[in-house]
Structure formats: C-alpha cells, structure tokens
Amino acid sequence: MNILEIFYKEALELFHKAGGSKEEFYWLISSMLVRYSAYKEELEIRRKLMDLIVQEVEGKILDAGCGLGILTFRMALKDEVKKAVGIDSSCELINFCNHLRNRITEKAEFLCGDFLNGEVNGKFDCVVFLYTLHDYEPEPFLEKALKILRQEGRIIIGDFDINGAREKVKAFAGKNGLEIVKDITLGRAKTHEGIHEAFLITARR
Structure with missing residues (x-):
C-alpha cells in the first residue's frame, strides 16, 4: 500500500x-x-516539484509548512535520509500525521508550531519549502532556515513565481553567500488568479 x-x-x-x-x-x-480541470496543471507541477525535492534531500531534513505531511513521509522513506521533521501550524494535520507514523515510517516526525516564530531544535542538512513562500516575503523564512542549517547544508524551494518570489530567493542567496546549485523551471500553470511559472531552487551554504 x-x-x-x-x-x-x-x-x-x-x-x-x-x-x-x-x-x-x-x-x-x-x-x-x-474544480479539478481548472487546477489540473497546477497539481501536476506541484507533484513534479515534490518528486524533484525527494531526489535532492539527504541527512536530516526539515519540511517547513508540511501540511498533510506527504512530502515529509516520502523524504523519510529515502535511504539517504536519517530523519525528516515536518512542522505546520495546523495541529489537526500534525496529529493526523503523527497517527500515521507507525503505518509508514518513524523516521518522520511532526511538530505543531509556527516555523517563523517558534523554536526549532537542532541543526538540519536540508530545509525544504514546498509551495510555502509564495504568499509571504521569503526573507524572514530563509533567515530562520539559515539559523538551523548545518555547514554545507542546503535550502530547497519549490514554488510558483508569485510576487517576485524567485528573484527574492536568489537575491537572498547572493546577499548571504549561498551558492545556487540548482535553478530550474518546471512550466507554467494557472494559480492565484494568474498564470505563473514554477521553479525549483537549491541553495547551498
């Protein structure tokens, strides 16, 4: 199953x-x-982003804004991943994910909290943002990610380029001495009342 x-x-x-x-x-x-036909292209791209992120990660991972936790579980099932931690402000979703740990893998762990303002313990090899930053100014989230990122760790962002998100992420990387090792476009789809380009950026410390 x-x-x-x-x-x-x-x-x-x-x-x-x-x-x-x-x-x-x-x-x-x-x-x-x-509503599926209107969102089909967006959902297909989001699945592709998830697939690419799973290929990228290893070590100890933090999935910021994990939602249903599907990506967190998929990353945790990868042999190269020691542990995947998902954090989300919806305690209802987090409780559901924790309920499933013994059915899927206990290498996944889920925390209810505010990534930006809450406490995140430990250091991580990868901090992942999937479809999370497009509604916000990315910089505070990326600054928090840097605080918990290990040396040579990576920040991975998969999203749609809404409100200039892609250039803001790249500007942050340049300002903070991060090397962009991957910057790819996955196509365009209707989302957030417009047609937007999807991207995946991996920035390494």
Whole structure:
C-alpha cells in the first residue's frame, strides 16, 4: 500500500468516526472534483516539484509548512535520509500525521508550531519549502532556515513565481553567500488568479 492509499483510508475512517454521512461525503468529494480541470496543471507541477525535492534531500531534513505531511513521509522513506521533521501550524494535520507514523515510517516526525516564530531544535542538512513562500516575503523564512542549517547544508524551494518570489530567493542567496546549485523551471500553470511559472531552487551554504 502506498502513502496516498494510507492517507485516504485513514482520513476516510476519521471522517466516519466524526459522524460524516454518505451525503456529506459525496458533497465534499464533488466540490473538489468539479474544480479539478481548472487546477489540473497546477497539481501536476506541484507533484513534479515534490518528486524533484525527494531526489535532492539527504541527512536530516526539515519540511517547513508540511501540511498533510506527504512530502515529509516520502523524504523519510529515502535511504539517504536519517530523519525528516515536518512542522505546520495546523495541529489537526500534525496529529493526523503523527497517527500515521507507525503505518509508514518513524523516521518522520511532526511538530505543531509556527516555523517563523517558534523554536526549532537542532541543526538540519536540508530545509525544504514546498509551495510555502509564495504568499509571504521569503526573507524572514530563509533567515530562520539559515539559523538551523548545518555547514554545507542546503535550502530547497519549490514554488510558483508569485510576487517576485524567485528573484527574492536568489537575491537572498547572493546577499548571504549561498551558492545556487540548482535553478530550474518546471512550466507554467494557472494559480492565484494568474498564470505563473514554477521553479525549483537549491541553495547551498
């Protein structure tokens, strides 16, 4: 059974335990499926970004803004990864992820908290931001990442170039002596009320 199948079965079980009815299930699923054609290209690119990030990581990883934790689990399952820590401000999602650790891998760990303003213990070989920075000014998040990054560690950003995010990331790297070892474009998709280019940047200390 793959990660998505485990997530689906566990989420469906929680839905039923919470008293969700068949009608509510159909309503939830229909409301998402009817929008799929409009978001298909964006979702495909986000999956490609996830695949590329998994290829990039090794050692001890922090997944900032991990959401459902699918990327965190995928990174943790990689042989070259010792531990993958996901952090997110949604405690409901984090509790769900921690519930799944013994089903998938205990090399993944999940913390409920604010990455930017909270305490993150330890040092990491990679700090990952997937579809996280586009709504914010990247600099404070990247500054926090530098504080917890080991020497020769890497910051990996996969996102859409919204509000000049790509150039802001590159400007931060230049200002802080980081070497950009990967800077690739994955195509364009409709997202956030516009057509935006997707990118992956890996910056090494």
